[in-house]
Each structure stands twice: as structure tokens, then as C-alpha cells.
Amino acid sequence: MNTGLxxxxxxxxxxxxxxxxxxxxPFINKNKTIQHANKLINIAREKQFLLLFIKVGFSTDYRECPENSPVFGKVKDSQALKLGTWGTAFHEELAVxxxxxxxxxxxxxAFYGTSLDVFLRTNQINTILLSGVATNMTITSTAREAHDRDYNVLIxxxxxxxxxxxxxxxxLELLSRVANVIPLSQLETEMLY
Structure with missing residues (x-):
């Protein structure tokens, strides 16, 4: 099994x-999500998984930002997610x-209009582990698309x-239909990779 995170x-x-x-x-801070992500990143480095970090961002004039999108319309209104700014830098606690x-x-x-699938296929990855924010947005969208591209998906x-x-x-309950939703401890103890 070739695995990517x-x-x-x-x-x-x-x-x-x-x-x-x-x-x-607030959820990230309360639940120590980044610390858990870092444990996962450390496992990936130790096991020499393909490790890919994805970020969303737009040019300063938002030329890539869709006008009709409710979610990205709010981004433009708040002047968020400008590439090359503090806003699109990875969180200082993330082990990138x-x-x-x-x-x-x-x-x-994470697949739409990116080179993600090329990296995965070039490295013969068939199983992907997902970590990120937000579960109901990018994790859901990426997991479903990965499933439809015939990857084994673990969230x-x-x-x-x-x-x-x-x-x-x-x-997570909805995603369990297209992916295996597991706790980090199960990945660590059962060595699913």
C-alpha cells in the first residue's frame, strides 16, 4: 500500500x-487539532509517505475567485486569503x-484545478490520509473526490x-460512506499504513 498524507x-x-x-x-485550539495533525505529519515523515500541504488562496485582485460563490464571496468581502500575506501562511504551530x-x-x-492528482499518481499512491480544516468543507469535498478517483481514503x-x-x-458521519474515519490512535496502534 502506497500512502500519502x-x-x-x-x-x-x-x-x-x-x-x-x-x-x-476555537475548535482547533480547544481540541488541539494542529497538535494531532503534527503527530500525523511525524508518522508520515517517519514512514516516508508522500506528504502534501494544501492551502487555499487568491491573487490580491481575486482574479481566481468565483463571483457567484457564497463562500468565496465572503472571502473577497473580508479581504481574506490573499496569497503572499500572513493570512495564507501556514499556522506557526504546523510542522511544515x-x-x-x-x-x-x-x-x-484540494483536487479541483491543482496538481494534486498528478503528484499522487506519479508516486503510485493508492491510499490517502486526510487532515485539515474545515471538516464540512475541504475535507468533505476532497474525500468525496478522492473516493471517486478510486483512492482508499482515511480521515x-x-x-x-x-x-x-x-x-x-x-x-464525519456522512463521510463514513466514502471513507474510513478513524482516530489517530488506531492509525498509530494498528499500523494501517
Whole structure:
């Protein structure tokens, strides 16, 4: 089994308490989501998984931002997610290193309009682990698309976050139809990789 870890949108505007659209920041802080993501990242490095960090962002004039999108319309109104700013830098606590692969996306799914699938297929990845924020947005969209592209999808529940525990749990329950939702401890003890 060739495994890749995809870590999505732990950027300041989304995951930091001072972020412009950081509705999930209280959940992330309370549940130590970034610390759990870092444990997962350390496992990936130790096991030499393909490790990919994904961030959402737009040019300063928002030329890639869809006009008719309710979610991205709010981003433009708040002047969030501008590439090259503090807002699109990875959260300072995230264990991302300068040599790590970073892919920028302009939509909710990590696959849409990006080189993600090329990296996965070139490296013969058939199983992906997902971590990120928000569970009900990018994790849901990416997991469903990965499923439809015939990847085996594992969502590490403590390494994902949403605005509330209820949204997070409901999303994971729905995702269990297209992915294996597992706790980090199960990944660590059963060595599913």
C-alpha cells in the first residue's frame, strides 16, 4: 500500500485566532487539532509517505475567485486569503518544513484545478490520509473526490476541525460512506499504513 498524507488549509486566515475567517479556530485550539495533525505529519515523515500541504488562496485582485460563490464571496468581502500575506501562511504551530511540497488551490476541493492528482499518481499512491480544516468543507469535498478517483481514503478525525463539534461529527458521519474515519490512535496502534 502506497500512502500519502494530505494536510489542508491550516493557514492563518482559517486556523489562527486572529484570522479573518477563522470560525474554526476555537475548535482547533480547544481540541488541539494542529497538535494531532503534527503527530500525523511525524508518522508520515517517519514512514516516508508522500506528504502534501494544501492551502487555499487568491491573487490580491481575486482574479481566481468565483463571483457567484457564497463562500468565496465572503472571502473577497473580508479581504481574506490573499496569497503572499500572513493570512495564507501556514499556522506557526504546523510542522511544515521549507522543503515540503505545497499546492495552492482556488476552490474548496484540494483536487479541483491543482496538481494534486498528478503528484499522487506519479508516486503510485493508492491510499490517502486526510487532515485539515474545515471538516464540512475541504475535507468533505476532497474525500468525496478522492473516493471517486478510486483512492482508499482515511480521515483522521482528531486531525480535522470545523466551526463546531456538531458540524465536525455530522460531517464525519456522512463521510463514513466514502471513507474510513478513524482516530489517530488506531492509525498509530494498528499500523494501517
Amino acid at each position: 494530505i494536510v489542508i488549509d491550516f493557514i492563518n486566515d482559517i486556523a489562527h485566532s486572529d484570522g479573518k475567517i477563522a470560525t474554526a479556530a 518544513l521549507p522543503h515540503d511540497i505545497v499546492i495552492t488551490k482556488h476552490r474548496v476541493s 483522521i478525525e482528531e486531525a480535522c476541525a470545523a466551526a463546531t463539534e456538531e458540524i465536525h461529527r455530522n460531517s
